[in-house]
Every structure is written in structure tokens, then in C-alpha cells.
Amino acid sequence: MEYWRRSVDRELDELCPLAPAIALDGPKGVGKTATALRRARRVWSLDDPSERGVLEADPRLITQSEGPVLVDEWQRLPPVWDVVRRHVDAGAPPGRYLLTGSATPVAGTDTHSGAGRVLSLRMRPMALHERRRATPTVSLAALLAGSALVEGTTELRLADYLTAVEESGFPAIRSAPPRLRRSLLDSYLQRVVDRDLPDHGFAVRRPETLRRWLQAYAAASSTTASYSRLLDATTAGDGAQPAKTTTIAYRDHLTSLWLLDPVPGWSPRRGGLARLQQAPKHQLADPALAARLLGLSAESLTAPRGAAMAGPLFESLATLSVRVAAQSAESRVGHLRTGNGDHEIDMVVEGPDGQVVAIEVKLSATVADHDVRHLRWLRDQHPDVVDCVVLTTGATAYRRRDGVAVVPLALLGD
Template identity: 45%
Template sequence: MNRVAYPHDRARAVWLDDYIERVITHDFTEQGHRIRQPELLRGWLRGYASATASATTFAKIGASLDPGEPTGPTKKTSIAYRDVLSSLYQLDQVDAWSPSRKLLSRVALAPKHILADPALAARLLGLNAVKLMSATGPATNNRDRTRLGDFFEALVALSLQTYAAANDAKLSHFRDNDGRHEIDFVIHRGDAEAVGIEVKLKSAITDQDFRHLLWVKESLPDQIVELVIINTGTHAYRRQDGVAVIPLALLTA
């Protein structure tokens, strides 16, 4: 099969490579943090990109590296990387939500890792539009499909962060310790009203897709005021059970 031609593929790759290089060799120095081993930071960035939309630990991110060094960065170095990248607005992590004493003992408190732009994560991992979009086909590689889902969730997070900030609210996520229940995103104002949001890389929504949303609504009926699924469809609508289905394209319009 011939390669599908995507315009400006080459130019986009060069621009992203230059941007990443500038962050490593110039922006860190401007923040007073000299990088003695650029490849170690580059490898850490790849590890962070690989952890997109997950709540893995920084220790595991560091342990996944193979930048040509016998060991990855120390925990202290990893934290320094995180702090500088956050100050440069390159990281947009989503903290865990602790809604109430009723659920507090079940809550996992690790943040979700998200780079400021999923295009940076894709480039760090050597993924282009052709490879990512081929993950939607019938002979999909499960790993590529998962990557595409993670990047889609990261793109959703960018829009939700914007809307939350404009309404003096905060974007969080929820996951219990045993992994039985997970809510992709929660928009809330402190301990007051909250909106539960699931993200689905699909256009057709089924009852199975929002079982976790219904669980959190049943657990916190006075706090959860809206349930939303963000998908790849073309029309927004509300199901008979009250769950709102909204295409991502409408959020970013």
C-alpha cells in the first residue's frame, strides 16, 4: 500500500525537533538549570511522553529510560526536570480528585502526566500522523491504538483546562486504589459541585462506556451535577439517562 501523503509532514517534524532542542539546550539554562547531559533529559522527556494520560510514578518514568547511560536520572533530578518544565508551561499534569470522606480511603493520589501539546509527545516517540491514524484500521496494532487514545485524551485535557480556568474551576481525575473505578476528568470548584467526564476514542457510545460515571453519580448524588462523555462523533446530544455526549470538535471550535 502506498504511503498516504500528509502535507507539511516534514516541516512539522523539523519544527517540533527544533522546539524540543530549544527547550533542552536554551530554556533550561534561562531558568538557571544547566543541563550537563542533554540526552538524559531528552530520554526523560521520551519517558514522560510515553506516560501520557497515565498516573505512573516519576520513578517508573525514570526507570524506563535508555538514553545511553547506565542509569536514568535520580529522583532529585527528575523532580528538577518536572519543576523546570512546569515553569516553562511544558507540563500540564492533572492532579487527583479527593471528593469526600466517603471516598477518600479509596482514592489514588498520583497525578496524570500530560505534556502541553500531544504533538510534542508524538514526536518524542517517533510517531507521525500516518502511523497514528493507521491505528484506527481493522488490523490495528493494540499499542498504537492505545497511544492514539492517550493522545486524544491529552488533547481533551487541553480544552478542559481552558474551560475550567475560565470558570474559576479546577480539572482533576479520579481513580480508586484498586483500579475498579476511574473517571478520566472531573471539573470542580473545591468540594462544591462537580462534573464527571469520560473520554472515548469512538463515535458510537454504549451503556458500557459510562458505567464509572454512573457509579460516581450514585456515590456522590449531591456533588456530581453533570455527566459527560467526549467522543469523536459529529453531533452533541443528551441520552435519555441524562448523560451528555459531546464531540471534541465542538470543544475546540
């Protein structure tokens, strides 16, 4: 399959000549191995029992090959992490190691965090701007710099965005025919229950309960619904409800597998705003997983049965795209909700120097004054806001008279 360059490639271009060891973290299937393979001279694949057995006997063998050395699925043999860390301490040159992992190490191991030695980069499923559906014309980095040109047109419409939700951002899955793609997504979710969680030290005693909890989480996409509400939604038809401690374990272990990707509440670095809620906004790693858990397709999202989820899943797609672009711009993403609920903003991107871009997501081609009231409020309240944006399903990017940028999601890039 042809390799499509990702936003993280730009980060690797900049960082590999500087950092001795870089870890690509993210859920299975996002393309970590394919990205790292393009840069590696020696590869250790630790999902291969024979190669893992060799390193179990002597993990220091990874130091004896000319770099860059790729250690794929390193979490299957955590001692290699410490070997890398010690080699970095001993003066390993820049670009020496690439490590890929789809889970954090099992609790109880004595692996060092690697802080200050191993640089971690998050790799998510493909953002919309990485899928070559349109040519982005509005740069998030330029928005953060306060110098963005807001222009361009796209032929993508609502149906295209809902198809993008359904097809997923997992490279090997999105390229499959629809019938196969649905089966691959089902298998992906089943494998999490049957293999990935047990391999991570968590035995799933009641798979059907975990699946109900995942469905409840998917139904809460793009909301700050409390975990107690998710627990209530997990109740079976016979009234049986899992224990709270069980669902907390679900959340923690699924997060360690990078399957859950909640958006934290935003706290401005420089203060200036009081009484902001910190409850996370729920997101799965890929909106296609949420759609599949709920039995929704692009077609059913426009029908009465699924229409209520069209907006939240479009926001999930937008959130994925913004987060990928924001990471490339060395920025963090949160959401804003005041304590009394008077003001909400879907995403707040804060740049490395504290500059802020506030973003609303609207499942519509048109934007009215009512849709930008929270953005204008934040701009008036916080001096570091350099731009405000509404992401839409429309055709044209433009600036309103009040300065708010209206940008079709397909035109937003890194």
C-alpha cells in the same frame, strides 16, 4: 497573522476593569504576547537586551507610562514584579499592568509572590474549540450550571482529531506547512534543553538523558505511571540510568517552564468520597510535543506502530480543551481514581460553587453502557454531580436515556 480570539480574552474582558495587575503565565509560543499586545498602550519587551538594560538601571520607569503597560517576559528581570506589586499597594488603578512570562523566577531570587496584588491567569496552547475547526454547540459552563443543551453535529472524524494532535495548539506552529511544523516542534524541544533550562539556572549535563526522560514522560501521557517507572524507562541501551535526584530536577524545572502540565488527583471540596488516589495524570503542555517526542504522526497513530498512543493522545487533546474551558468558567480540573482502582474517571470538573461535571474520554464514535459505568457510580455517590459526559470522535451530540451526555470533542466549548 490574524489574531483568533481565545477563551482567556473573555477572562481579561471581565478582569482588566477590576484588577490593577494581571500576569499571563504559560509556556513559550502559546500566544501570551499577542493577546496582551491587543490591550497595551506601552510595551516593555524584556527579551530585548536594550529595553532590559534600561529597566535594569531603573525598574520604576514602568510606572511612568500611561496604562495598560505590558511587561513582556518579566521573569528576565524579576525586580519589575516587585515594582508592580508596590505600585498596586500604593493604589494603581484597574487595568494598569499586564505581565507575561514563560517561566517562574529563578530559585533564589527574593521576589515577592504577589499574592493578593497580582492576579495570575494561566494561558495554555489553543484548545480545539479555539482553532475554528467546528462550531461548538455544548457549553462547559452550561454543563456546570446543570442547564446545558446537548445538541449539534460535526463532520470531524477520528483522522481529523489525530491531525489536530499532530498540528499542535501553538498558534505560529500550527499554521505552518507540515514539514516546517515538524522542524519547529523539534526546535522548540531543543531550545528547552539548550537555552531555556540553562537560562532558568539548570545546566543540562547530558541532553540525551533528558530527552529520553521526556520521551518516557510522553509515552506515559494520560496515565498515572509512577516516576520510578519513568526513571526505568529512561535507562539507556548500555544499562546506564540517571540518578533519581536528576530526574526530579528535570520534573521540577520543566514544570516551572510550564512544559509539563499534569492533572492532579481530584479531592472533592465537600468530602463524601474516601480513599482517592492523588497521583497526577501526566500531560505535556501540548499533545503535539508528546507525538513529536515519540516520532508519531496522525498517519502513524492509526498504524500498528503508533495505535497504542492514539487513545492517550486523544485524551491529551480533550484534557487541554476541557482545562481551557474550565478556567474560563472559574473551575478546576482533576482526575479520579479510587484507592483500589475499581473506579476511574478521566476528568472531574469542579465549579466555583462545588458543582461537579464528570467526563470520560473515548476514542470511538459509539458509547455503550460499559463506557459510562464509572460516571453513573460517581453520580450515585456524590450529590454535587450535576452532569456526566463522554467525549467521543462521533458525529452527533445527544443524551442517553440514563442522562449521560455524549458529546463529540469538536462540539465542546466554553
